[in-house]
Each structure stands twice: as C-alpha cells, then as structure tokens.
Amino acid sequence: MTRQTKQSANLLQGTLDMLVLRTLLYGPAHGHQIGKHIQRTTNEFLQMQHGSLYPALHRLEERGWVASKWETAPGGNREFKYYRLTEKGRKQLVVEESQWKQMAEAVARVMWPTPEES
Amino acid sequence: MKWWQIRKRSADLDRELRSDLELEEQEQRENGASVDEARYAALRAFGNPTLIREQTHAAWSSIWLENLLRDFRISVRTLLRSPGFSFIAVLVMALCIGAATSLFTVVRSVLLRPLPFRDPGSLVMVYEHFRDPAINAVEFNYNSVSPADFRDWRTKTHGFEDMAAWRYAHYNLTGEHGELPELVDARAGSWNLFPMLGVKAAIGRTFTESEDRPDGNVVMLTWNIFERRFGADPSIVGRQIHLDGKPFTVVGVLPKWFIYPDAGLQRIWVPYESGMSPELLNHHDYHFLRVVARLRPNVSLSTALSQVGAVQYQLHMQNLHAPVAEDVASKTLTQDLAKDVKKPLTILLCAVACMLLIGCLNVANLLVARSATRQKEITIRSALGAQRMTLIRGQLIESLLIAITGGVAGVLLSLAATKWLVTTWQNLPSALSVHTDGTVLAVACALIFAAALLSGLLPAISSTARGSVAALQASSRSGAGSQSRTTMRKSLLTIEIAATVVLLIGAGLLLKSFWQLRTTNIGCATTSVLTMGYSLPAEKYDTPAKVNAFNESLLDRVRTLPGVNAAGLGSVVPGAGALEDDIFTIPEHPPLTPGAPLNDAMYRLASPDYFSTLQIPLLSGRFFTRDDRDGRPKTVIINKRLARQFFPNENPIGKHLHVVPYGDADYQIVGVVDNTLYQVGQLPGPTMYFPVLSGNNMGFTLVVRAASNPLALSVPIQMQIAKLDPQLPVSDVLTIEQIIQQSLGNASLSASLVLAFAVLSLVLASVGLYGVLSYLATQRTAEIGVRIALGAQRRQVLRLMLGDGLRPALYGLVLGLAVSVAAVKLVESMLYQTRPFDPAIFAAVAATLLVVAAGACLIPAWRASRIDPMQALRTE
Numbered sequence: 002m003t004r005q006t007k008q009s010a011n012l013l014q015g016t017l018d019m020l021v022l023r024t025l026l027y028g029p030a031h032g033h034q035i036g037k038h039i040q041r042t043t044n045e046f047l048q049m050q051h052g053s054l055y056p057a058l059h060r061l062e063e064r065g066w067v068a069s070k071w072e073t074a075p076g077g078n079r080e081f082k083y084y085r086l087t088e089k090g091r092k093q094l095v096v097e098e099s100q101w102k103q104m105a106e107a108v109a110r111v112m113w114p115t116p117e118e119s
Numbered sequence: 120m121k122w123w124q125i126r127k128r129s130a131d132l133d134r135e136l137r138s139d140l141e142l143e144e145q146e147q148r149e150n151g152a153s154v155d156e157a158r159y160a161a162l163r164a165f166g167n168p169t170l171i172r173e174q175t176h177a178a179w180s181s182i183w184l185e186n187l188l189r190d191f192r193i194s195v196r197t198l199l200r201s202p203g204f205s206f207i208a209v210l211v212m213a214l215c216i217g218a219a220t221s222l223f224t225v226v227r228s229v230l231l232r233p234l235p236f237r238d239p240g241s242l243v244m245v246y247e248h249f250r251d252p253a254i255n256a257v258e259f260n261y262n263s264v265s266p267a268d269f270r271d272w273r274t275k276t277h278g279f280e281d282m283a284a285w286r287y288a289h290y291n292l293t294g295e296h297g298e299l300p301e302l303v304d305a306r307a308g309s310w311n312l313f314p315m316l317g318v319k320a321a322i323g324r325t326f327t328e329s330e331d332r333p334d335g336n337v338v339m340l341t342w343n344i345f346e347r348r349f350g351a352d353p354s355i356v357g358r359q360i361h362l363d364g365k366p367f368t369v370v371g372v373l374p375k376w377f378i379y380p381d382a383g384l385q386r387i388w389v390p391y392e393s394g395m396s397p398e399l400l401n402h403h404d405y406h407f408l409r410v411v412a413r414l415r416p417n418v419s420l421s422t423a424l425s426q427v428g429a430v431q432y433q434l435h436m437q438n439l440h441a442p443v444a445e446d447v448a449s450k451t452l453t454q455d456l457a458k459d460v461k462k463p464l465t466i467l468l469c470a471v472a473c474m475l476l477i478g479c480l481n482v483a484n485l486l487v488a489r490s491a492t493r494q495k496e497i498t499i500r501s502a503l504g505a506q507r508m509t510l511i512r513g514q515l516i517e518s519l520l521i522a523i524t525g526g527v528a529g530v531l532l533s534l535a536a537t538k539w540l541v542t543t544w545q546n547l548p549s550a551l552s553v554h555t556d557g558t559v560l561a562v563a564c565a566l567i568f569a570a571a572l573l574s575g576l577l578p579a580i581s582s583t584a585r586g587s588v589a590a591l592q593a594s595s596r597s598g599a600g601s602q603s604r605t606t607m608r609k610s611l612l613t614i615e616i617a618a619t620v621v622l623l624i625g626a627g628l629l630l631k632s633f634w635q636l637r638t639t640n641i642g643c644a645t646t647s648v649l650t651m652g653y654s655l656p657a658e659k660y661d662t663p664a665k666v667n668a669f670n671e672s673l674l675d676r677v678r679t680l681p682g683v684n685a686a687g688l689g690s691v692v693p694g695a696g697a698l699e700d701d702i703f704t705i706p707e708h709p710p711l712t713p714g715a716p717l718n719d720a721m722y723r724l725a726s727p728d729y730f731s732t733l734q735i736p737l738l739s740g741r742f743f744t745r746d747d748r749d750g751r752p753k754t755v756i757i758n759k760r761l762a763r764q765f766f767p768n769e770n771p772i773g774k775h776l777h778v779v780p781y782g783d784a785d786y787q788i789v790g791v792v793d794n795t796l797y798q799v800g801q802l803p804g805p806t807m808y809f810p811v812l813s814g815n816n817m818g819f820t821l822v823v824r825a826a827s828n829p830l831a832l833s834v835p836i837q838m839q840i841a842k843l844d845p846q847l848p849v850s851d852v853l854t855i856e857q858i859i860q861q862s863l864g865n866a867s868l869s870a871s872l873v874l875a876f877a878v879l880s881l882v883l884a885s886v887g888l889y890g891v892l893s894y895l896a897t898q899r900t901a902e903i904g905v906r907i908a909l910g911a912q913r914r915q916v917l918r919l920m921l922g923d924g925l926r927p928a929l930y931g932l933v934l935g936l937a938v939s940v941a942a943v944k945l946v947e948s949m950l951y952q953t954r955p956f957d958p959a960i961f962a963a964v965a966a967t968l969l970v971v972a973a974g975a976c977l978i979p980a981w982r983a984s985r986i987d988p989m990q991a992l993r994t995e
Contacts, residue, residue, distance in 0.1 A: 033139045051143075052166030053174075055136065060178040079142075082135045 017049075017057050019101060022086065022094040025067060031074075031081035032058060058084060066090030125181055125188075132175055140165055186509075187516075194517040204489065205521065208482045211883060212525020212570060215478035217532035218876065219471045220555075220563045224537045225544075226464050227562075228553040230457050235376055235552070237317025241414040244455040245272070245282070245427060247406065247444035251716050262444055263406040266399060268434055272410070272447075275430050278423025279412040283312035284391055285380070286407050290362035291656055292348070292387075293846050300848040302654075303344065305362075306380070309391035315413050316379065323356035323371030326390045330370075333400070335393035338367040341386045342375040348385075362387075363656035364846070376552065380409070380456065403434055404441035404702070411452065424449055439713040441779075442702050460547060462949055463869040466625070469945065470876045473622050475570065477880045480615040482574040484887045486518060487608050488894050490582035497582060511579040518575025519568075526567035530560070545864045581607045605898075608891050612884075613931040619877070619884040620935025620968060621942050626877035627960040628946055629870040632953040636863055642795035642803070643693050643733040645855040647684075649829035650692050651836060652850040654818040659846075663749055663814020669843060670811065670819065674726065676839045677823060682832055685824045687729035688811045690722075692820050693795035694858045697721060697804065699817075704777045705765060706785055720761055720805040721797060724815065729808075730756075730792055732824050733855075738762075740772045740790030747789075748812035755786035759794045761805035776807060799859050800866075800951045820851075829854050869949075881971060884931075888975040892924035896983040903983055904991025917984040924976035925969075932968055936961065 024035050035058075036051025061067045067084045074081050086094070140161055147157035147164075162168075176182060198205040233239045246261040247268065264272075264284065273282045285308040293300045313325035320339065330337045338360065340349065349355045359366040373388070392400065399405065414423060428447045435445045450458075457464075490497070497510055534555060541553045660666045670688055677686040691698050699722040704711065711717065727743045730736075738759060747754045755776055762771045775785040786809070794803035809815070825832050833852045840847055853861070860867075896903075903916055943955035953960075 031139070032135065033142045036139075050164060050166030051139070052136070052168065052171040055132070055171055056174040056178045059132075059175045063178065063180055079138065081138055081142075082131075 016101070017054070018061060019094065019097040021054065021057055021061060022066060022090055022097065025084060025086040025090070026094070029070075029072075029083040029085040031083050033081070035084070061090070064089075064093075066093050125185060128179070128181075129176070132172060136168055136171065140168065190513050190516045191520075193513065194520050197517060198520060201489070204485060207886075208485055208521045209525040209528065211478045211481055212522055213528035213532060214879065215471075215475040216522075216526045216529030216563065216566055216570065217536060218529075219475050219566055220530055220533035220559065221536040221540060222464070222468050222471045223562055224533065224555055224559050225540055225547070225553055226468055227559060229460055229547060230453070230464065232552075234379075234452055234456075236379075236452075238413075239452060241280075241416075242316070242452040243412050243414065243420065243449045244452060245410045245412050245424070245447055245449050247431065248446040248448035249444045250446055261448055261450065264408040264410045265403050265406050265443070266395070266408060267401050267403045268431065268443070269408050269410055270400070271430055271434060272427050276423070276426040278415065278418050278426040280415045281311055281315050282410055282412040283309045283315050284408040284410050285309070285312060286391065286409070288389065288394070289654070289850075290387065290389075291364070291654070291846070291848055293361045293364065295360065298348075300846050301348075302652075302848040302850040303362075303385055303387055305387045305389060307389045307391045307393055307395075312391075312411065315411065318373070318377055318379075320371030321374040322353050323369070325371055331390040331392050333392050333395050333397055335390040336365060336367045337370045337390060337393075338362065339371045339373055339388040340369060341373050341377065341388070344385045344387060345372045362389075364658040378552065403438050403443045406442070412449075420449065440711075440717070442717050442719065459865070460544070463865065466629075466946055466949065467869060467872055469942075470622055470625060470873045473618050474876045474880050475566070476573075477615050477618050477622075477883050479570050479573040480611050480618075481883045481887050482518065482521060482570075483577050484608055484611050484615070484890060486514070486574060486578040487581065487611070488890055490514065490578050494582065511576075514579035514582070515571065515575045518579075519571040522567045522571035522574065526563060526570070530555075530563050533563075543864075543868055545861070577607065577611070605895065608894070609927045612887050612891055612927045613934060615884050615887050616928055616931025616968065616972070617935035617938060619880040620932055620964060621939050622873070622877040622880050623964045623967065624935075624939040624960060625942060625946055626870070626874040627964055628943060628950060628953055628955065628957060629866075629873050631957060631960060632950040633863070633866050633870040635952040636799050636866060639796065639799050641693050641799060641855070641859065642793060643735050643855065644824060645694075645859065647824050647829055648733060648855045649823045649825060649832055649836075649852070650695075650855060650858065651821045651823075651833065651852045652818060653821070653840065653847055655816055655847070657816060659844075660816060663816075666814055666816045667748065667812050670726075673821070673840065673843055674728070676843070677821065677836055680832065680835050680839070682826050683823055684826050685728055685732040687732035687822050688724070688726035689729045689808075689820050689822060690724035690811075690817055691797075692822060692855060692858065693733070693735075693797065694799060694855055694862060695797070695820075696862075697797045697801075699723075700804075701778060701807075703779075703807065706775050706777050708765075718765060720757075720807045723806055723808045724811040724813075724817065724819070725756065725808040726811040729811070729822065732822050733795075734824075735795055736793045738791045738793055739770070740788070742790055743808075743810045743812075745812070747810040748814070750782060750784070750813050753782070753784055753786045754789045754810060756790040756792055756808040757788055758792055758803070758806040758808075760803045761807065762791050764805055778807075799862055866949075881968070885971045885975040888924060888928060888972055889979065891927070892920065892976050892979040893982075895923055896920060896979045899983070900986060900991045903986050904988040907986060908988040908992065913984040916986075917980050920980035920983045921973070921976050924980065925972060928968065928972035928976075932965055935968075936965070 020039055021035055024030065024038050030038070032054050033051060036049070036054050039047060040049065040051070058067065058069075062069055062084070066087060067090050068087050069082050069084050071080050072083045073079070143161040143164055144157050147160045148154070152160060165171075176185065179185075234242070236242060245264070247264050248260055249262060266284075269282070269284050285306050288305040288307045290303055290305050291300055292303045308326075310326040310328050310331040313319070319325070321342065322345075323339075325339065326335075326337060340355070345351060345355070353372075355369050356371060357369065359368050361367070367389070412423075414420060424447060431443075431447050432445055435443045437443075454461075501507070501510060537553060537555065541547060547553070655666055655669060660669065674686055674688060677683060700719055701722045702717045702719050704718060725743060727745055727747070730742055740756070743754065743756065755778075757771060757776070765771075766774065771788045771791060774788050776788065777785050786807075792808070795806075796803055797806075811819070821836070823829065823832055823836065830852075837849055837852075840849060851858075903911075906916065907913075939961075940956070947955045
C-alpha cells in the first residue's frame with residue numbers, strides 16, 4: 002500500500018518539476034500563478050492542490066534551476082515571491098523534456114504497437 | 120541560503136504560503152462566495168498549509184540540522200523537567216571525565232610526549248650492570264657509572280655518536296651583597312651534554328671543552344634560580360658568584376623549559392669535572408655518574424651497547440678486587456625519567472578508567488529507568504510513524520547533552536585537579552611541562568562522546584526495541600511489563616558492581632601496603648628527633664682540626680640549649696636513603712676468590728652521642744668516645760645485619776674491616792648496634808659507622824632529641840650555627856617522622872587517590888542498586904498488592920524484594936572477585952608486606968559491598984512490604 006503511493010508520488014514529482022520549469026519559460030511567476038496556469042492548461046485534469054507546488058519550487062531553487070525574488074505584483078500593492086528560470090534550469094528543462102519524450106514513446110510503443118512491429 | 124538563516128527562510132516560506140492563500144481567497148470572493156465559504160474553498164484548493172510547510176522544509180538541504188536542533192530543544196526541555204536526575208547525571212559525568220582527563224594530562228606529559236630534545240628517540244642512558252642476581256634484586260642492575268669507566272667508554276668505543284655524563288652536587292651559595300647564604304642543588308654536566316641534548320642557553324652560552332676540568336670555575340643557572348635569586352637580570356651573565364667560597368663566572372642561563380633530569384626548581388649547573396680531584400677521575404669503583412648517550416644514525420643500540428659492554432668486561436677483569444661491573448645496560452631517556460612513576464600512573468589510569476565505566480553504566484541505568492516512565496510517549500510516537508532511528512537519536516542526544524555538560528565541567532575541574540596532582544606528586548618528571556593542550560582536549564572530547572554512546576545507546580536500543588503493539592499492551596499492564604528492560608538494568612548493575620569490587624580490592628591492597636609502610640619500625644626514635652643538614656666548604660675548613668673544631672663546638676652549644684635532651688652528629692640518618700656505600704675486606708678472614716661478589720656495606724659517620732640521641736640500642740661492645748678521632752685509633756661500629764652476614768659464628772668485636780677509600784687501612788670493630796632502615800620499605804642493609812671526628816669532611820647531619828616539640832628548636836639551633844659561621848646555610852630541617860613521610864608521600868598519594876575513586880564508585884554502585892530496586896518495586900506494586908491481599912506476610916515480601924536486589928549484587932561481587940584475581944597482578948609489585956591475595960582485604964571488600972548493597976536495597980524493599988493492598992489494587 003505505502004509502497005505504491007510512494008512510486009506514483011515519485012513519478013508525479015518528477016513530472017511536476019518539468020511542468021513548473023516549462024511554465025516558467027513564459028516568464029517569472031509566483032506560486033499561485035504557476036498553479037493556476039498548470040490547472041488551466043490541463044483543463045483542470047490534474048486535480049492538484051497548488052500548495053503541493055511549494056515543496057517542488059523550493060527543491061528546484063535549492064538545485065539552482067529557478068531563482069526567486071519578492072516583487073510587487075503589477076497593478077497591485079501586494080508583494081509576491083516571483084520565481085524565474087535560471088540558465089541551469091533551462092538546460093535541465095531540455096534534459097527532462099527529452100527524457101519524458103523517450104519515456105512516453107517507450108510506453109506508447111508497448112501500449113499501441115504499430116502493425117509492422119507486432 | 121545558508122544554514123544559519125533557517126529562521127528567516129522559515130518566515131519567508133510562511134509569508135509566501137500566506138500570500139498565495141490570500142490571493143486564492145480573494146479570487147473566490149470575487150467569484151461571489153461569502154467570506155467563510157471563500158476561506159474554505161481557498162483551503163480546499165490550496166491543501167493543508169501545515170503539511171505543505173513541513174513538506175517544503177523537508178525539501179531543504181538543512182533538514183537534518185533542523186531535526187537535530189529540534190531534538191536538541193526537546194532534550195534540553197526533558198532534562199530541565201527533571202533537574203534532580205540531570206544534576207546527578209551531570210555530576211557523575213563531570214567527576215569521571217574530570218578525573219580521567221587529569222590523569223591523562225599527567226600520563227601524556229610524563230610517559231607519552233617525546234622529550235623536548237633534539238631527536239629524543241636516539242638518546243639512551245647507559246648504566247653499569249652487575250650480573251649477580253642477588254645484587255640485581257636491590258636495583259643494582261642499573262648502577263651509576265664511575266668516572267674512569269665513563270672516560271674509557273667514551274674514548275674506546277665508537278658505537279655512539281657521543282656520550283655525556285652528569286652527577287649530583289650541591290654548593291653553598293653566598294650572597295654578593297649580604298643576601299642570606301643558601302645551599303643550592305647542583306648538577307655537574309660534561310661540556311658536551313647540552314649540545315648533545317640540543318639545548319642552547321637562553322642567555323649566554325653553555326660550557327666549552329676547556330672549561331670542563333677539575334679547576335673549572337664557570338656556572339650556568341636554571342631559569343628559576345635566575346629569576347628568584349638574581350632578579351632575572353641578564354647582566355648576571357659574565358659576572359661572578361661565590362660557590363663554597365670560590366668565585367665562579369656565570370656563563371649562561373638555561374631556558375625556562377629545561378627541567379632535565381627532574382623538576383628540581385632551584386638549581387645550578389657546573390662542568391662535570393669541576394671540583395673533582397684528578398685522582399678521583401681515575402677511579403673505576405666510585406659510582407656516581409649518569410651517562411647519556413646518543414646513538415649513531417646507522418648503528419643499532421645492541422651493537423653500540425655490546426662495544427661498551429666489551430670494554431666494561433675488560434675493566435672488570437682488571438679490577439677484580441673493586442666493585443666494577445661486568446656488563447652494561449641501557450634504558451631510553453623517557454624510561455629512565457619515568458621509572459618511579461610509570462607503575463603508579465598506570466594503576467591510577469586503570470582505576471580512573473574503571474570509575475569512568477562505572478559512571479557511564481550508572482548514567483545508563485538512570486536513563487533506562489527514565490525511559491521506562493516514558494515508554495508510553497515512545498510507543499505513541501512510534502505508532503504515529505516515528506522511525507526507530509529518530510527515537511534512538513532523540514535519546515542519544517539526551518545522553519550526549521549530559522555527557523557534554525558533564526564533560527565541560529569535568530575538563531574545567533581537571534584543570535584544577537591536574538595542578539593539584541602535579542604539585543602534590545613529589546619528583547614527578549617533567550612536572551613543569553604538564554599542561555592541558557590540544558591533544559588532551561581531543562582525548563577529553565573522545566571520552567565525552569564515548570561516554571555518551573556507552574550511556575545512551577544501550578537504553579535507547581532497549582527502550583525502542585519492541586513493536587508498538589506489544590509495548591502498548593505491556594504498558595497497559597504494569598505487572599508484566601518491561602521484562603527485558605529489567606534484565607538490562609540488572610546486567611548493567613552487575614557489571615557496575617563487579618568494577619567497583621575490582622577498584623575496592625586494588626584500593627584496599629594499596630592502602631594496607633601503605634599502612635604497613637607507615638607503621639614500620641625504622642629502628643630509631645622518630646617523633647622527638649630534629650635533623651638538620653650542613654656541609655662545611657673545603658676551602659674554609661681545609662684541615663681535619665678545623666672541621667672537628669666546628670663540629671664539636673656546635674654540639675657543645677646545642678646541648679646546652681633549653682629543651683634539648685641529647686644531640687649528636689652523623690652523616691645520613693635512618694630513613695633518608697642508602698646514599699654512600701663501599702666495599703671492605705676482613706683481614707681475619709681468608710681472601711675472597713677473584714671474581715666472587717665483593718663485600719659491600721653502607722658508609723655512615725657517627726659522633727659518640729649519635730646512637731643514644733637516636734635511641735639506637737648497642738648490642739655489644741661500646742659507642743665511640745671523644746678519643747676516637749683523627750684515625751687514632753682506627754675504629755668502626757657495625758650494625759647487626761653486617762655482623763650476622765659477615766661474622767655469622769664469631770664475635771665481631773676486636774676484628775677488623777679493611778676499607779680502601781678512606782685511608783686504605785684496617786679499622787677495628789669496637790661495637791655492634793641494632794639495625795635501622797635506610798629507607799622505609801627496604802630491608803636493613805649492612806652498615807659501618809666511622810667516627811665523625813675522624814676529620815672526614817662530607818655532608819653532616821645534626822640530630823637533636825627534644826624534650827617536647829622538636830621543630831621549636833630549629834630556630835635556636837640555626838642561630839647557634841650562624842654564630843659559629845654566618846656564611847653556612849643549613850638544609851632539610853626535618854624530624855625523622857617527616858623524612859619518612861616525605862619518602863612515602865607518593866605511596867600515600869596513589870593509595871588515597873585509588874581509595875577515593877573506589878569510594879566514589881561504591882557510592883555510584885549503591886545509588887544504582889537503590890534506583891533499580893525502587894524501580895522494580897514500583898513496577899511490582901500491583902503484584903505485591905495481590906500477594907499481600909492473598910495472605911503473603913510482610914516479611915516474605917521483604918525477603919522477596921531484598922533477594923531481587925541482592926542477586927545482581929552477588930553476581931557482581933563474584934564476577935568482581937574473579938576479575939580481581941587477574942587485576943591484582945598489576946599492583947603486586949607496588950605492595951609492601953602485603954600479599955596480592957590478602958584474604959582480609961578480599962573479605963573486607965566483600966563484606967563492605969554486601970552491607971552497602973543491603974542498605975541500598977533495604978529502603979525500597981521495606982517500602983514494598985508496607986504496601987497497602989487496597990491502594991495498590993486501586994491504582995491498577
């Protein structure tokens with residue numbers, strides 16, 4: 002029981018990192034924005050509580066893939082912590098993306114084999 | 120982010136999460152939700168903030184530190200909640216670690232640290248070595264070297280890079296500007312000694328080869344005398360001071376750290392040959408030199424030594440009628456310096472290690488007891504998902520805290536204790552260099568962590584060992600619970616008691632041996648006799664008549680002082696050491712076969728009243744009279760031991776002793792006196808007494824028997840001496856009792872230290888015993904209540920509980936006695952008239968332990984027997 006949850010969490014975790022990095026490619030954003038963006042883009046498919054983004058964001062920051070700064074939101078007087086993709090993060094995104102692609106292709110080849118290969 | 124910014128980082132995260140939540144809430148409100156609904160919806164969309172905060176913390180790399188700090192905080196709080204326990208545990212640790220650190224400091228400086236000389240590893244001491252086992256038994260296997268032997272070794276062998284020698288001396292240092300005269304301790308060292316050791320003068324220079332001759336008149340000062348007597352004025356170098364009335368030029372001051380060969384504080388150095396007659400330098404049979412040699416880099420010690428040994432054997436064959444050893448033997452310089460302290464230090468170190476073990480076991484025991492009361496907390500924590508490592512870590516941090524607090528206190532304690540130990544321990548080699556340094560602190564830290572692990576790990580493992588379900592079940596029923604923990608406590612206690620028994624037996628043996636030494640009859644009056652040393656400078660007292668005149672008028676003056684019952688004059692009093700000895704032959708006996716062991720006896724001077732003043736009985740013949748002077752007639756008095764050994768079946772009175780060094784003549788035996796001990800702890804040696812009025816000018820000792828307090832006489836007597844010769848200093852104003860005490864100082868110190876450790880251990884063990892039994896009693900309250908309700912007698916309950924507590928004590932006692940059988944080997948060589956398996960000591964230790972154990976068990980057992988069954992069952 003425990004073991005299974007852990008595995009899917011790991012899978013999700015890795016994916017989540019990639020999604021966050023990809024989102025930040027559009028420009029700096031704070032946690033709320035990132036969460037909303039991912040939810041909206043997946044048509045609310047990922048039933049993700051955006052609080053769960055924060056461990057990922059902090060982990061990415063520790064690794065130096067994103068950097069953060071408190072800034073006032075445009076048009077408001079409130080300060081948010083904005084995350085921005087670093088050069089290292091950009092490279093990491095490329096790596097993760099290609100890994101994901103390979104993975105998805107591998108899974109796809111098993112699930113939906115093309116006629117000449119079967 | 121750096122680790123010290125944890126707080127800031129945490130606040131930052133809170134702010135971030137809050138702003139997100141607020142934004143979400145605001146969006147929900149904009150979508151038309153009411154205030155309350157908006158908050159709930161926001162929380163739903165966001166997730167549990169506490170959980171998220173914790174998960175985010177876990178993503179930080181500083182998580183381990185955070186956990187550590189948290190455990191640390193909890194531990195501090197837990198410890199502060201039971202201040203009594205914490206205080207005792209810290210105190211135990213402080214005492215144990217403090218004592219261990221102190222002793223290690225001393226051991227390191229004295230036994231382990233290399234000497235502060237150039238390449239100290241290649242320095243050795245070379246001694247003459249007699250092969251006769253009877254002689255070896257009394258420490259003549261490392262015999263001082265004679266000057267001619269040393270000269271021949273140095274010139275005829277090439278195995279050593281160089282050889283240097285030093286000898287003991289003392290001088291009357293008289294003031295240049297009216298300061299009081301004083302007798303200063305001196306060493307005469309050959310000119311090459313300092314270059315060989317690699318020691319340079321702090322001011323000025325060391326001796327040159329041309330200064331090292333019999334009429335050499337240069338002197339070096341040690342730092343202490345330079346500071347005290349000469350006010351640390353560097354201009355003293357090049358000036359003259361007067362030693363024994365002769366001018367000596369100060370050529371240098373030795374550095375402050377230089378304390379070879381021992382830590383004698385006030386000392387001067389003169390060249391080795393200075394003051395020796397050229398004739399004396401040619402003697403093969405006067406042994407008074409210590410020879411230091413430096414090995415050549417490519418020559419082994421055995422090769423170098425065998426060369427010297429070959430030369431020595433030749434010398435022996437050439438001097439068969441003189442005490443010239445057949446062989447040589449060597450020691451390293453460190454061994455040589457530590458010879459008297461190595462054994463006691465080792466014993467003390469073992470004792471202190473034993474005590475440290477007991478202390479740790481005791482703290483472990485206390486922790487086990489506490490973990491029992493915290494069993495529910497631990498169970499709940501593990502049921503909620505705490506990992507076993509986390510729980511163990513928490514407990515270890517607690518014991519670490521105890522050990523660190525105790526350790527820091529202990530190290531502070533040891534600073535004072537080390538100072539005390541060094542000043543109390545007489546003649547501790549390199550005493551001045553004993554100090555706490557990095558290595559000592561590192562060892563103290565290691566001790567602290569070892570103690571924390573030892574005392575924390577066992578209880579931590581045992582208290583977290585069980586599955587949570589079993590633990591919950593067990594803790595719901597107080598009667599059946601904690602079997603394994605009880606066993607653990609009992610075995611800890613058994614080891615603790617065993618170690619205590621070993622310590623007690625060691626202490627008991629040392630103490631008994633010390634008591635035997637202390638109560639030895641030395642063979643003369645001790646408490647009522649004052650002694651006082653002086654030596655007449657040969658320049659001023661250059662004829663026997665002058666020496667005799669001084670001595671006789673001093674005796675006459677002292678005798679008339681009020682409070683003086685008797686006064687006499689000798690050279691060396693009983694208890695003050697062996698010092699001079701000489702060989703003799705007996706003209707009435709057939710000559711000794713060449714190569715046979717030579718007759719040897721200690722050499723003493725005595726005035727006519729010497730024996731009656733010291734109350735040494737005359738066995739036959741007569742004492743000296745005032746007419747036994749200037750060698751006319753040549754008379755000698757012998758002691759019983761000499762008479763027994765060399766005149767076994769004849770009357771020695773009227774026979775003669777032929778003594779070479781002091782006149783090469785026959786001395787007629789006129790009396791036999793009873794034995795005295797030259798040193799407490801040694802057997803009486805053959806002794807010959809010559810008349811003090813023979814004009815021999817060696818060191819004199821005035822002995823005065825007082826009517827009441829002998830020390831009150833010291834000032835009047837010194838005033839009489841000053842009237843006769845104001846330039847003459849006196850030394851060692853002591854009663855014989857004090858001389859004996861001084862010679863036993865170190866035996867008394869090690870005996871009382873080991874005893875202190877043992878008593879402390881006994882207290883610790885009894886506290887442990889008491890704790891275990893109280894714990895057992897509380898655990899079994901319900902069971903005992905049931906027993907009493909069912910009709911058990913109070914006496915039976917008492918017996919049950921006592922048996923429970925005394926069993927580990929008994930096991931520990933048996934184990935301890937068994938270990939002691941091996942451990943007494945260590946102290947065996949230090950015992951005097953005490954057998955290592957002394958049944959009285961073993962019995963006394965066993966009895967003491969049982970009584971203390973019974974006492975410690977009695978209170979909880981009695982309390983258990985008083986249990987009110989109704990109340991006991993109700994608390995269930």
